[in-house]
Amino acid sequence: MNTQPTNTQLEFRERFNKLVGEFSEQGINIELANKNTNFDEYISVVPTSAFLGDGIGNLMAHIVDQCQNRYLEKLAFSEELDCIVMEVRSLPGLGTTIDVILINGTLRINDIIVLTGSDGPIVTPIRDLLMPQPLKEIRVKADYEHYKEINGAQGIKILAKNLEKVIAGLPLFVAHREDELEVLRMDAEDQLKNALMAIKKKPEGVYVQASTLGSLEALLEFLRAQKIPYSNVNIGPVHKRDVQKAAAMLEHNSEFACILAFDVPVDREVQLLADKEGVRIFQANIIYHLEESFLNYRKELALKRRKENEHLAIFPYKLRVLPQHIFNARNPIVCGVSVDAGQLKKGTPVTAKTKEGPVFLGTISSIEKNHEQVEMAKAGDEVCIKIENTTGDAPKLYGRHFTHEDILISKITRESIDVCKTYFRDDLTKADWQLVIELKRMLEIL
Incomplete structure (x- = not known):
C-alpha cells in the first residue's frame, strides 16, 4: 500500500x-x-x-x-469420511476426473465410491489418487504425484470410470461392504433431490440449469438480486424433459418460457425441440453474459408487446373547455381546452362529465398547439382539439349535450387500465395514476 x-x-x-x-x-x-x-x-x-x-x-x-x-x-482428524466433489474435469491422457476436497476420513485405490450423477447414482472403483507436486495448484497443468492412500484434509484428483455425469458440489460416499451399496445409492440420489427441493421457487419464472450445485446457487442468488423469478431448477446438461417443463410456462406467462443454461451443454436435438415448442434457451459460461442476454430478450419482448397493445392503452386526462375558443360546435367539435391533469394523446376517446352523467363525445383526431400539430399535451398546456364522432349515435352538440361548465375526461375502461398497468406503467406519473383512480369513480369502473 x-x-x-x-x-x-x-x-x-x-x-x-x-x-x-x-x-x-x-x-x-x-x-x-x-x-x-x-x-x-x-x-x-x-x-x-x-x-x-x-x-x-x-x-x-x-x-x-x-x-x-x-x-x-x-482441528481434529476424524475417521468418518467427509468428502465433497468440487469439479468434474476432462484432461488429456487421463480422461474425465473429479477434483474433491477430502475433509475427514481416508480414500484408497480400489475403494468403491458412490456419487450423485445427473442421470442417477454412479458407482465406480477408484483407479488412482493424484495430488499436485508441492507448492503446485491442483488446477494447473503439471505432473501429479500418485498415492495409494490419502488422509484428510487434502485436495485430491480421483481417476475412475463413468465420471462424465457426476454433479459437483455434492458429497462422495465410500461403500466398504456390498450391503452398503443400495443405502448409499439412495443417499446419493436424495442429496440432489433435497438440495433442489430446498430451493424456494415461484409459480411463474424462468427455468434455470447449471453445471454444479455451487454454480446453481450462485446463479440463483444473482437472479434474486436482479428480481428475476425462477419456477424450476436442475443440474447437468439440458435435456428434452427440461424443455417440456419450461414449455409449461407458455400457458401462464410466455415471457418466462425460457431456460437459462449456465455452463452446461445443449444438444442440437434439444435446441430443435425448444424451437418447436417456443422455448428460448440462453446459454453462457459467465453469469453476467447470461443475465445480459435474458434482460435484452425481456426488453425486446416488452417493446413488442407495447406495440401490440398500444391501441388499447388510454391515458388519463382531465380537460376544461375554453368557451371563448369554440370553433365548431358539432361534427367535428373543434374547441380550445386547458389540460388540467394527465396526458392528452391523439386518438383517445373523450367523455363529457355532465350533471346528468357521462356523455361520450367521440375520439380526439388532432391536437394543435401554437398553430402546430402535436401528438400529445400535458398538464398546464392550452391546445385546440378536434373531436370526431365515433359513438355510433348522432353527433353530440356543444351547448346542448355539454357546455364549458362540464369537464372533459378520457373514456378509460377496465381493459385500458390493465394494459397501462402491464405495458405502460412507467409512462404514467404518480399524479397520473391518482387521476386514473378519480376517473374510475366518475365512470363507475370496478
Missing part, C-alpha cells in the same frame, strides 16, 4: 473508513489484517481485487495462519 500514489492511498482509506462505519452499525468491529492486534474483538479484513486478483494470496495466507495458530486445538 505504501508504494501506491498518495491519491490512491487516500481513496482506499476513505472507502475503508466508510466500510468500518457500515459494519459498526451492525455491531461488528473490523480492522485491516496486517494491523489487527486483537483478534477476539476485531474481525480481520484483507483487501482484494477481483479485477487483478491482488490480495488473494494474502487472504489465503491469513486463513492458513489463523487455522494453524489460533484454531489449532479445534
Whole structure:
C-alpha cells in the first residue's frame, strides 16, 4: 500500500473508513489484517481485487495462519469420511476426473465410491489418487504425484470410470461392504433431490440449469438480486424433459418460457425441440453474459408487446373547455381546452362529465398547439382539439349535450387500465395514476 500514489492511498482509506462505519452499525468491529492486534474483538479484513486478483494470496495466507495458530486445538482428524466433489474435469491422457476436497476420513485405490450423477447414482472403483507436486495448484497443468492412500484434509484428483455425469458440489460416499451399496445409492440420489427441493421457487419464472450445485446457487442468488423469478431448477446438461417443463410456462406467462443454461451443454436435438415448442434457451459460461442476454430478450419482448397493445392503452386526462375558443360546435367539435391533469394523446376517446352523467363525445383526431400539430399535451398546456364522432349515435352538440361548465375526461375502461398497468406503467406519473383512480369513480369502473 505504501508504494501506491498518495491519491490512491487516500481513496482506499476513505472507502475503508466508510466500510468500518457500515459494519459498526451492525455491531461488528473490523480492522485491516496486517494491523489487527486483537483478534477476539476485531474481525480481520484483507483487501482484494477481483479485477487483478491482488490480495488473494494474502487472504489465503491469513486463513492458513489463523487455522494453524489460533484454531489449532479445534482441528481434529476424524475417521468418518467427509468428502465433497468440487469439479468434474476432462484432461488429456487421463480422461474425465473429479477434483474433491477430502475433509475427514481416508480414500484408497480400489475403494468403491458412490456419487450423485445427473442421470442417477454412479458407482465406480477408484483407479488412482493424484495430488499436485508441492507448492503446485491442483488446477494447473503439471505432473501429479500418485498415492495409494490419502488422509484428510487434502485436495485430491480421483481417476475412475463413468465420471462424465457426476454433479459437483455434492458429497462422495465410500461403500466398504456390498450391503452398503443400495443405502448409499439412495443417499446419493436424495442429496440432489433435497438440495433442489430446498430451493424456494415461484409459480411463474424462468427455468434455470447449471453445471454444479455451487454454480446453481450462485446463479440463483444473482437472479434474486436482479428480481428475476425462477419456477424450476436442475443440474447437468439440458435435456428434452427440461424443455417440456419450461414449455409449461407458455400457458401462464410466455415471457418466462425460457431456460437459462449456465455452463452446461445443449444438444442440437434439444435446441430443435425448444424451437418447436417456443422455448428460448440462453446459454453462457459467465453469469453476467447470461443475465445480459435474458434482460435484452425481456426488453425486446416488452417493446413488442407495447406495440401490440398500444391501441388499447388510454391515458388519463382531465380537460376544461375554453368557451371563448369554440370553433365548431358539432361534427367535428373543434374547441380550445386547458389540460388540467394527465396526458392528452391523439386518438383517445373523450367523455363529457355532465350533471346528468357521462356523455361520450367521440375520439380526439388532432391536437394543435401554437398553430402546430402535436401528438400529445400535458398538464398546464392550452391546445385546440378536434373531436370526431365515433359513438355510433348522432353527433353530440356543444351547448346542448355539454357546455364549458362540464369537464372533459378520457373514456378509460377496465381493459385500458390493465394494459397501462402491464405495458405502460412507467409512462404514467404518480399524479397520473391518482387521476386514473378519480376517473374510475366518475365512470363507475370496478
